Amino acid sequence: MNGNSFGRLFQVTTYGESHGEAMGCTVSGVPAGVELDEDDIQHDLDRRKPGQSMITTSRDEPDAVTINSGLQDGYTTGTPIGMVIQNKDSRSGKYEPFVTAPRPSHGDFTYSAKFGTRNWGGGGRSSARETVNWVAAGAIAKQVLDQSEYDVQIKAHVNQIGEIEAPDVTFEEMLEHSEENDIRCAHPETAEEMRDLAEQYQQEGDSIGGSVYFECQGVPRGLGAPRFDSIPSRLGQLIYSIPAVNDFEYGVGRDARTMAGSEYNEDWEFDENGDPTPVGNDHGGIQGGITTGDPIYGEITWHPPVSIPKKQETADWETGERKEIQVVGRHDPVLPPRAVPVVEGLLYCTVLDFMLLGGRINPDRLDGRPGEYDTDYHPSSPVNDPDDAATQAETIDDE
Numbered sequence: 001m002n003g004n005s006f007g008r009l010f011q012v013t014t015y016g017e018s019h020g021e022a023m024g025c026t027v028s029g030v031p032a033g034v035e036l037d038e039d040d041i042q043h044d045l046d047r048r049k050p051g052q053s054m055i056t057t058s059r060d061e062p063d064a065v066t067i068n069s070g071l072q073d074g075y076t077t078g079t080p081i082g083m084v085i086q087n088k089d090s091r092s093g094k095y096e097p098f099v100t101a102p103r104p105s106h107g108d109f110t111y112s113a114k115f116g117t118r119n120w121g122g123g124g125r126s127s128a129r130e131t132v133n134w135v136a137a138g139a140i141a142k143q144v145l146d147q148s149e150y151d152v153q154i155k156a157h158v159n160q161i162g163e164i165e166a167p168d169v170t171f172e173e174m175l176e177h178s179e180e181n182d183i184r185c186a187h188p189e190t191a192e193e194m195r196d197l198a199e200q201y202q203q204e205g206d207s208i209g210g211s212v213y214f215e216c217q218g219v220p221r222g223l224g225a226p227r228f229d230s231i232p233s234r235l236g237q238l239i240y241s242i243p244a245v246n247d248f249e250y251g252v253g254r255d256a257r258t259m260a261g262s263e264y265n266e267d268w269e270f271d272e273n274g275d276p277t278p279v280g281n282d283h284g285g286i287q288g289g290i291t292t293g294d295p296i297y298g299e300i301t302w303h304p305p306v307s308i309p310k311k312q313e314t315a316d317w318e319t320g321e322r323k324e325i326q327v328v329g330r331h332d333p334v335l336p337p338r339a340v341p342v343v344e345g346l347l348y349c350t351v352l353d354f355m356l357l358g359g360r361i362n363p364d365r366l367d368g369r370p371g372e373y374d375t376d377y378h379p380s381s382p383v384n385d386p387d388d389a390a391t392q393a394e395t396i397d398d399e
Helices: 038-048 092-098 108-115 121-126 128-146 171-177 188-203 231-239 253-258 336-357
Strands: 011-015 022-028 065-067 081-086 153-161 210-217 245-250 268-270 276-278 296-302 312-316 321-325
Touching (some): 011 128, 022 128, 038 065, 081 128, 092 321, 153 171, 231 336, 296 336
Antiparallel strands (some): 011 022, 022 081, 065 081
């Protein structure tokens, strides 16, 4: 099975199944000299993990991360960082009815048709549980950017569930309010309506779709490349990898289909530094596939979760019978609230990858001092400390 890696210089390779022993990933391309510990990653994993509220799956996973490579004395060494997140609360028995009778709109049949077998517990590799790896990688990317000379900030919030849509909010309001409620909507009044709607669908044994708005501030101009390495093409590949994503747009997005060219085009003027800058940002911070220096923003749409407890029909290829089934596992009635940290993580990974590719950040070391070996983050030799050294080296007397 291919397709388990993404990124060019900041590369992430993941493994694991929903009900397997563990999830995990290897992150390559992290510059040396980045201060990092497990708490930096755990913070974002806690935002994604199940069981946060009554409108998320009740699966009880601590999602505790263990870093097992790539660090020395609390700093990255420039070598691959390996991370493991154990699965602690998998219950595969509830999935036994679907081994040869695929659930509607899942990957059950397509995985079996492709490979001739599959890990059926919890959906195996097709499960959204795999996104725990992406959040862990994104937390590392965030630490690299936060400790660099650049002021890159990325935030997302739930802007619509069903027919309930939040009014436009500022980036500052997203930072201040999106984590104050379990819907992760930065408009508190709308968040209450969204929660009521999600609870209603949950009580009815059904689910509902929604969307997430995102914004990236402080991304420098000149990142990306035309065609297949453009910012939109790389973002689109990752965002459409998120389970249940049905649509992705940036800038004015779908509204462009009704706009005249004279309306869509943005004139140029000079900014306070005397540099050309577009008047407005309908382009979403991207022109010709390359960043303009304006904020990158857009919206992502999720279809309703397809694991619902209402009775549905399927076809059992082993018995040749049509069957009525009921999915009785632990599932979310709406996906965007837990998808917010996933979106942010993938955005951080993408921005950092382009920063490394564009030479804005030295891919070998964060301090940008190639050839310098005597650094603040280099380990100190215990041989030089008589109290700590297991062995001693004699100093040579040159006289």
